[in-house]
Amino acid sequence: MPVGAVSRHTLQxxxxxxxxxxxxxxxxxxxxxxxxxxHRKSAGQRPAKFAGPTGTxxxxxxxxxxxxxxxxxxILIGIHFSS
Incomplete structure (x- = not known):
């Protein structure tokens, strides 16, 4: 179990x-x-022919x-890059 406040907060x-x-x-x-x-292929079934998703x-x-x-x-933690 953590002893210090920072280590307890880190564990939480x-x-x-x-x-x-x-x-x-x-x-x-x-x-x-x-x-x-x-969506598994059943025996004797042919796969559908359709176009895949677009690039977007x-x-x-x-x-x-x-x-x-x-x-x-x-949002949840509020970590931001510090300069």
């Missing part, structure tokens, strides 16, 4: 973020497993995790 932040990360991990893992079973959609999905990290850093 670490525990808080471990809960957030664990929940996010479980949600993403659940979506992945659901998607694997829901791909960029948006790439930026979602980045936006979540920015939200956590700046």
């Amino acid at each position: 932040i670490h525990s808080y973020f471990m809960i957030i990360i664990t929940v996010l991990f479980i949600v993403v893992l659940g979506i992945t497993i659901y998607s694997m079973f829901e 959609v791909q960029w948006l999905w790439a930026m979602v995790p980045f936006a979540i990290l920015l939200f956590i850093d700046y």
Whole structure:
């Protein structure tokens, strides 16, 4: 158990973020497993022919995790770069 106030605060932040990360991990893992079973190719079935997502959609999905990290850093914790 931490003795100092700073180390206690650091442990609290670490525990808080471990809960957030664990929940996010479980949600993403659940979506992945659901998607694997829901969209698997059955025997004798032909895959659908459709176009993949556009470049804009791909960029948006790439930026979602980045936006979540920015939200956590700046809004929840208030960490800012000091000059």
